[in-house]
Amino acid sequence: MYGNTYDGGSASLFSGGGFMLSQATQTTDSGFSKSRGTQNVLSLTVKQISEAYHSNDDKSNFAVDGVEASNVRLLGLVMNKAERVTDVSFSLDDGTGRIDVNRWVNETSDTNEMDMIQNGMYVTVSGSLKGFQGKRHVVAFCVRPVTDFNHLTLHFLECIYVHLDNTRPKVNLTAGAVTSITNDVKGYQPPVSNQFSTHSGSGGSGGSETNIYMMVLDVFQEPASLAREHGLHVEEIVQRLGLPIHKIKSNSYPSSLCLTFIYLLCVRVYSFYFVLFRDAIEYHVDIGNIYSTIDDNHYKSACNG
Amino acid sequence: MDTSSPAVFVNAEILKMYLGRRVRTVVQVLRNEGAIMIGQSTDGQQLTIKGSQVFPPSRFVEVIGIADGNQSICAEICTDFGETFDMQAYNGLCQLANGKFKNLFL
Numbered sequence: 001m002y003g004n005t006y007d008g009g010s011a012s013l014f015s016g017g018g019f020m021l022s023q024a025t026q027t028t029d030s031g032f033s034k035s036r037g038t039q040n041v042l043s044l045t046v047k048q049i050s051e052a053y054h055s056n057d058d059k060s061n062f063a064v065d066g067v068e069a070s071n072v073r074l075l076g077l078v079m080n081k082a083e084r085v086t087d088v089s090f091s092l093d094d095g096t097g098r099i100d101v102n103r104w105v106n107e108t109s110d111t112n113e114m115d116m117i118q119n120g121m122y123v124t125v126s127g128s129l130k131g132f133q134g135k136r137h138v139v140a141f142c143v144r145p146v147t148d149f150n151h152l153t154l155h156f157l158e159c160i161y162v163h164l165d166n167t168r169p170k171v172n173l174t175a176g177a178v179t180s181i182t183n184d185v186k187g188y189q190p191p192v193s194n195q196f197s198t199h200s201g202s203g204g205s206g207g208s209e210t211n212i213y214m215m216v217l218d219v220f221q222e223p224a225s226l227a228r229e230h231g232l233h234v235e236e237i238v239q240r241l242g243l244p245i246h247k248i249k250s251n252s253y254p255s256s257l258c259l260t261f262i263y264l265l266c267v268r269v270y271s272f273y274f275v276l277f278r279d280a281i282e283y284h285v286d287i288g289n290i291y292s293t294i295d296d297n298h299y300k301s302a303c304n305g
Numbered sequence: 306m307d308t309s310s311p312a313v314f315v316n317a318e319i320l321k322m323y324l325g326r327r328v329r330t331v332v333q334v335l336r337n338e339g340a341i342m343i344g345q346s347t348d349g350q351q352l353t354i355k356g357s358q359v360f361p362p363s364r365f366v367e368v369i370g371i372a373d374g375n376q377s378i379c380a381e382i383c384t385d386f387g388e389t390f391d392m393q394a395y396n397g398l399c400q401l402a403n404g405k406f407k408n409l410f411l
């Protein structure tokens with residue numbers, strides 16, 4: 001099976017490995033194929049792959065930003081293409097580095113697909129990441145020429161997006177909620193993994209931060225906020241969501257001393273919230289939910305009203 | 306795997322920081338002066354491209370090569386990116402790839 005051919009394949013160099021797994025004749029005894037069903041394809045740069053953590057058992061276990069990276073998507077220039085009877089190999093240069101790519105050709109359609117690929121051509125490669133004797137390479141299941149070069153920009157922006165999404169502290173609930181709001185960014189179901197538990201390990205602050213992220217976005221998405229040309233000022237967000245100082249002040253308190261104390265406390269809490277909200281706003285700007293308008297203090301939701 | 310000679314995403318402004326290094330950028334061809342191509346960078350400045358093949362004016366061309374001057378690149382690989390290309394998005398990518406997310410690229 002997979003493991004056997006891999007181990008014994010030093011002479012025949014990976015023969016029989018790769019995407020035979022995807023064929024229906026394979027059984028699911030190898031754990032890997034099981035995980036493949038639930039795996040997402042991560043857009044990555046070669047630089048990220050070179051730094052990916054590789055757990056050294058004989059299965060291909062790579063992790064980038066704490067997320068399992070077995071299926072990857074790369075985009076770059078084809079170099080040193082070599083054709084053999086059973087496979088085609090080339091080196092992919094994406095500008096951040098080079099990685100060897102191997103594509104098994106079993107069917108005529110595979111051969112046709114690979115015939116189109118020439119040296120110096122930009123291609124998108126989808127495949128699985130393998131490590132063998134310390135060397136990393138990609139076994140491709142799809143190699144397509146790039147025809148619209150905006151895909152190059154898009155690919156690298158996707159790499160940034162995926163990195164950002166996988167490194168932000170958050171809980172599972174938000175992952176779903178945020179993607180449902182940003183429904184124009186399709187195709188990413190952020191892998192739900194236990195990385196978050198390690199990330200937000202600092203005394204359960206992860207949960208409350210998440211709520212603040214959601215609360216901030218909710219305010220931006222109110223119809224009244226959407227209607228305003230310049231969006232909302234950061235101060236307004238703090239006033240809306242932070243401790244409502246004016247309400248506390250307007251309540252009658254027994255003594256002026258007590259009032260002063262509460263007021264000072266409020267100011268402390270207020271500045272604390274201000275930092276949190278700033279962070280939340282920066283997060284939403286990074287993932288594209290909101291954008292700055294007239295200056296760095298005004299933000300507006302990217303969703304149409 | 307080899308990450309020893311990356312090509313940095315640059316616009317004209319960022320190009321200056323990588324003199325002597327391998328860079329990549331997209332220009333819109335303005336004119337050809339003999340063996341030299343003059344192109345407009347994604348941030349609206351003029352760049353001189355040496356050693357490139359000739360591309361007709363107004364086409365978008367990706368240049369990978371060595372930054373050999375403040376506004377000049379000695380080309381290794383030129384790729385025709387066609388007649389339409391979003392320069393603004395690419396310019397944004399250059400800024401991100403040299404700012405907050407530099408570690409993904411270099």
